[in-house]
Amino acid sequence: MRLYAAAVYLFLYGPIALIVLFSFNSGRHAASFECCATFWYSRTFNNTFLIEALLNSLLIAGTTAVLATIMGTMASLALQRVKGPLRLIFDALTYIAIIIPGIVIGIATLVALVTAFDILNPWIASLGLGDARSNTLSLGYGSVIAAHTLFTMALVIIIVRARIQGMDRSLIEASADLYATPWATFRQVTFPQIFPAVMAGFLLSFTFSFDDFIIAFFVAGSETTLPIYVFSSIRRGITPETNVIATVVLTVSLTLLIIAQVLTRSRADRGGGKG
Amino acid sequence: MPKKIDDNAPISAKKFMDELRRYERGSVSRRHFLGVTGLGMATSVMAGAVPMLAGSRGANAGSIGDRVSMATWPNYFDTANFETFKKDTGADVQVSVFGSNEEMLAKLQAGGTGWDVFVPTNYTISTYVELDLIEPLDLSRLPNFVEKHYIKRFIDPGTVNGKVYAVPKNWGTTGFVLNRKKVKSNPTTWKEFWDLSRTSATGRVMVHDYQLTTIGNALKYFGHSFNSVDPKELADAEKLLLDVKPHLFAINSDYQPGMRSGDAWMSIAWTGDGLQLHRDIPEIDYVLGKEGGELWSDFYAIPKGAPHLDAAYAFINFLIDPEINAKEVHAHGYPVPDARTTALLPKEMTQDPIMYPAKDLLDALEFGAAVTLTDPLRAEIMARFKAA
Amino acid sequence: MASTGNTGGPNNRVTAMLLLPTTLWFFLLLVMPLVVIAVYSLGERAPAGGYQPALTLAQYGNLLARLKAFTNTLTLAPLGTVLCLLIAYPLAYYLAVKAGRGAKPFLLTLVIIPFWTSFLIRTYAWIYILGGRGIPRLLEMIGIEDVRLIYTPTAVLIGIVYGYLPLMVLPIYVSLEKLDKSLLEAASDLGASPIRTFFQVTLPLSAPGLVTGSLLVFILLMGEYLIPALLGGGKVFFVGNALVDLFLQSRNWPFGSAVAIALVGIMLAAVALYLTLVGRDRDRQNVSVL
Numbered sequence: 011m012r013l014y015a016a017a018v019y020l021f022l023y024g025p026i027a028l029i030v031l032f033s034f035n036s037g038r039h040a041a042s043f044e045c046c047a048t049f050w051y052s053r054t055f056n057n058t059f060l061i062e063a064l065l066n067s068l069l070i071a072g073t074t075a076v077l078a079t080i081m082g083t084m085a086s087l088a089l090q091r092v093k094g095p096l097r098l099i100f101d102a103l104t105y106i107a108i109i110i111p112g113i114v115i116g117i118a119t120l121v122a123l124v125t126a127f128d129i130l131n132p133w134i135a136s137l138g139l140g141d142a143r144s145n146t147l148s149l150g151y152g153s154v155i156a157a158h159t160l161f162t163m164a165l166v167i168i169i170v171r172a173r174i175q176g177m178d179r180s181l182i183e184a185s186a187d188l189y190a191t192p193w194a195t196f197r198q199v200t201f202p203q204i205f206p207a208v209m210a211g212f213l214l215s216f217t218f219s220f221d222d223f224i225i226a227f228f229v230a231g232s233e234t235t236l237p238i239y240v241f242s243s244i245r246r247g248i249t250p251e252t253n254v255i256a257t258v259v260l261t262v263s264l265t266l267l268i269i270a271q272v273l274t275r276s277r278a279d280r281g282g283g284k285g
Numbered sequence: 286m287p288k289k290i291d292d293n294a295p296i297s298a299k300k301f302m303d304e305l306r307r308y309e310r311g312s313v314s315r316r317h318f319l320g321v322t323g324l325g326m327a328t329s330v331m332a333g334a335v336p337m338l339a340g341s342r343g344a345n346a347g348s349i350g351d352r353v354s355m356a357t358w359p360n361y362f363d364t365a366n367f368e369t370f371k372k373d374t375g376a377d378v379q380v381s382v383f384g385s386n387e388e389m390l391a392k393l394q395a396g397g398t399g400w401d402v403f404v405p406t407n408y409t410i411s412t413y414v415e416l417d418l419i420e421p422l423d424l425s426r427l428p429n430f431v432e433k434h435y436i437k438r439f440i441d442p443g444t445v446n447g448k449v450y451a452v453p454k455n456w457g458t459t460g461f462v463l464n465r466k467k468v469k470s471n472p473t474t475w476k477e478f479w480d481l482s483r484t485s486a487t488g489r490v491m492v493h494d495y496q497l498t499t500i501g502n503a504l505k506y507f508g509h510s511f512n513s514v515d516p517k518e519l520a521d522a523e524k525l526l527l528d529v530k531p532h533l534f535a536i537n538s539d540y541q542p543g544m545r546s547g548d549a550w551m552s553i554a555w556t557g558d559g560l561q562l563h564r565d566i567p568e569i570d571y572v573l574g575k576e577g578g579e580l581w582s583d584f585y586a587i588p589k590g591a592p593h594l595d596a597a598y599a600f601i602n603f604l605i606d607p608e609i610n611a612k613e614v615h616a617h618g619y620p621v622p623d624a625r626t627t628a629l630l631p632k633e634m635t636q637d638p639i640m641y642p643a644k645d646l647l648d649a650l651e652f653g654a655a656v657t658l659t660d661p662l663r664a665e666i667m668a669r670f671k672a673a
Numbered sequence: 674m675a676s677t678g679n680t681g682g683p684n685n686r687v688t689a690m691l692l693l694p695t696t697l698w699f700f701l702l703l704v705m706p707l708v709v710i711a712v713y714s715l716g717e718r719a720p721a722g723g724y725q726p727a728l729t730l731a732q733y734g735n736l737l738a739r740l741k742a743f744t745n746t747l748t749l750a751p752l753g754t755v756l757c758l759l760i761a762y763p764l765a766y767y768l769a770v771k772a773g774r775g776a777k778p779f780l781l782t783l784v785i786i787p788f789w790t791s792f793l794i795r796t797y798a799w800i801y802i803l804g805g806r807g808i809p810r811l812l813e814m815i816g817i818e819d820v821r822l823i824y825t826p827t828a829v830l831i832g833i834v835y836g837y838l839p840l841m842v843l844p845i846y847v848s849l850e851k852l853d854k855s856l857l858e859a860a861s862d863l864g865a866s867p868i869r870t871f872f873q874v875t876l877p878l879s880a881p882g883l884v885t886g887s888l889l890v891f892i893l894l895m896g897e898y899l900i901p902a903l904l905g906g907g908k909v910f911f912v913g914n915a916l917v918d919l920f921l922q923s924r925n926w927p928f929g930s931a932v933a934i935a936l937v938g939i940m941l942a943a944v945a946l947y948l949t950l951v952g953r954d955r956d957r958q959n960v961s962v963l
Binding site for chain 3: 546659665667671
């Protein structure tokens, strides 16, 4: 059993080790390996495109995660008081948003936005707002964030609602009985209880958005996110730079995970497997 | 189409008169006339209307905005030049790379790309004009484009209905690369290429994920035109492709890694990739099929609705500056149809048979046609081939 | 603001306000786009590509031309899911039941970490490993010649298992963790063989995690594009690849829309079928461990 587990970990980490190893490549191409240099690290940090793509991805993932978490949590809180057909419609939409493949979301969003922009842009121009020559509305950060938020918001709704369902209701009732305002009840009773789920939703949203290629591929317009950059560098023959970025991202997230683990343990909380 | 390649000699007296007559008839614009005859440079210099002439690039720093966005092909630029441009003008260069003209067209058709400059291939330009996706160029804003220095056949596709929409970037050929250590015979034709891929090189051959070149070169097996859209001829090509499919290593336009690792022994390839591979791995050779195949030229153009029009002009003008252009060639290995740039290249390059193939091989090649790219049947055959 | 119990006007208004952004999002970015592609799927391809209005079912009639993409997807997606399941289950079991208390959080984190590296780069790493200089070279050393892995369906399956294993391990682990160990002890005290205990106690109790995990992986695989694109070398063709080609190569938007609608239809049907088969009462619990 233990041997089996070790074999699976080897399977999971072999390729990652290879990525890290190749980031110390001193050759010109990622396809062959010559040991060892940190030369590609300095090159990477001077590559404006890569850095810009990384920053774009961070910006998009950050905004997406914040929007999805806030809106998803708001909806989860509201939904527990909604019953009947409205509830049914909401549930259905939430599951559909999760089930529909990213590639279909990407395509449908692209087609719909382009159709909408074609109608709206001349109209905006005729109102004298915006620049008549270039289009006021176009694909970019906004459309990627909007499309990512759809999926991640549904994810947050599902996670947070599960937590709400398992929540201790007596505390809320007690709070109301003590004439606390709804806001105070939310802040002091409800929110602390659902916080782990909100946090898990935030992290999952961030991870999803940061790693998504296919939706951004369709709706990013002229913006380049990190996965789009990596995809096009695979296309043009990858250089060790991409491995460097992967290694850096891995190191940063590893550090964050360790910090999170240490924090949760010092709070004497059990587990912490989510996220 | 095949014609002698060195059209870039100073304009002859007869040609000057021809152009003058065309200008008088009104069939060419004044700008075209001035450009072709070389008078353009003189007039524009005298008029002092040159915003960014070569030596004085830094003069207008900051006035063109903070960025310019370009859509181009992989391995097709020198990033050091972009840094120079940023230093000179303050504008950051943002690059997206694409795998095929179809993809670029698809993105532009979908709209909202935000690109300022893009790099269409010869056969796409008339389609872009038809779909109203491309901006006619104001050549007075591209003083570095001096028509007389260019090879005519590589300029022509940029002009549609007498209007100039695009200026030449590079030209090149579509042949195949082969690893001499692995492939023991010496294929020189497309027929041999396809036959080898089904026999001794089975499982070791790559073709482009691009219908224009893959179907085009399958058509050459039967001696049909690279550009054929005849259903009967295309049926031949489809039959060949379906027959070859199980023997292929991959259908992928990213063939450098496969060739470098030795997994692939042959692949359909473009000039620059052939040169780059040959430079690093001498046993990899670049071959033009004797039956012919594709000759192409790429252009710089501005899409309709480009958000940073001033930057777009400044950037194109910067890139076709001979000195900058020569640096580009060093980086990617594709020849330039501009004599001023070619003059700056070292002998190893100008005498390289990959960059400048022999005349008889070149003469057999044909330009891709607009309909070759947009033909729905060809698209469908490619899809069937891939899905088979 | 979110307290329960109160009823009446102001509260309804609060509820409505809380739901407003989500409603807007669902409408503008889910319902509208789906309606738009449904409309497009009834249109025709414009001569130079794109969409031109029409009212025809021709695109749906043409779906058979992509039959291979659908059959590939419908074979490799379930196959990949089952492989993931078979490999993930013992690991999840080990983590939940056998691993020591101290090592557990660490080992669990190790399953999550790959998730934080770029999916693309992790997949790309397999191009080296399966390529001529990787495993085939090693096999050559021990005398097994001419093995080709890269750009085959096998490569795609390996990529699938590699990419989605963590997604399968976590839900199964969560449901096994909840499993009351005294039940296992009781079973063995009553003389049940370990195998019997596993099939009669452990497996049924971990079913929710199993269902969630396979559902998640299956859903993602049905829309997969990257793995076949990178490891299939353009020869292993999923519906996702057909879609990208239709929109980005042949620019046949109406046909692409029809393929997309068909894919969504098949997926909804498959998910509904699956959930009915495994029992309706569980589905709430399932997705909640996500």
